[in-house]
Amino acid sequence: MAEPISYVDTSALLKWYVSEPGSDAVAAWIEGQSSLVFSRVGWLEFRCAVNRRRRARHLDDATADDVLGRFFADVAVGAYTLLPLNDEQALAANDLIARLAAPLRTLDALHLAAAIAHGADSIATADHVLAVAAREMGLTVSLFGRSQ
Numbered sequence: 001m002a003e004p005i006s007y008v009d010t011s012a013l014l015k016w017y018v019s020e021p022g023s024d025a026v027a028a029w030i031e032g033q034s035s036l037v038f039s040r041v042g043w044l045e046f047r048c049a050v051n052r053r054r055r056a057r058h059l060d061d062a063t064a065d066d067v068l069g070r071f072f073a074d075v076a077v078g079a080y081t082l083l084p085l086n087d088e089q090a091l092a093a094n095d096l097i098a099r100l101a102a103p104l105r106t107l108d109a110l111h112l113a114a115a116i117a118h119g120a121d122s123i124a125t126a127d128h129v130l131a132v133a134a135r136e137m138g139l140t141v142s143l144f145g146r147s148q
Contacts, residue, residue, distance in 0.1 A: 007114070008036055
């Protein structure tokens with residue numbers, strides 16, 4: 001039997017690195033996973049989210065630099081399997097946006113397409129719309145509060 005594959009999106013992964021509501025639940029979930037996958041789109045979105053919080057002064061410079069440093073170090077040592085982004089996933093995301101009832105945003109559609117393309121069994125997110133769409137696609141969902 002194949003090991004289950006768990007996909008983590010940026011909204012949940014941020015809670016692993018930044019202490020906020022839901023962080024303890026995300027930590028428990030991450031620690032319970034045997035295999036975590038994350039898309040290149042999330043890799044880019046993570047930097048954007050941290051920098052957005054820095055500009056809004058929700059994170060000071062030292063904290064933002066620490067969060068980014070820890071995240072990129074974890075990626076470098078293979079804490080997550082970093083999935084490539086390709087044209088097939090972009091086309092699949094387009095299809096998901098067109099056919100699902102949930103009003104997916106672009107990056108969420110790309111996350112869901114990546115999870116499906118790589119055989120994920122479950123997805124962790126803090127985004128309600130992504131959670132609804134993932135359930136519609138048959139994935140088990142761990143939802144960790146509101147997206148920031």
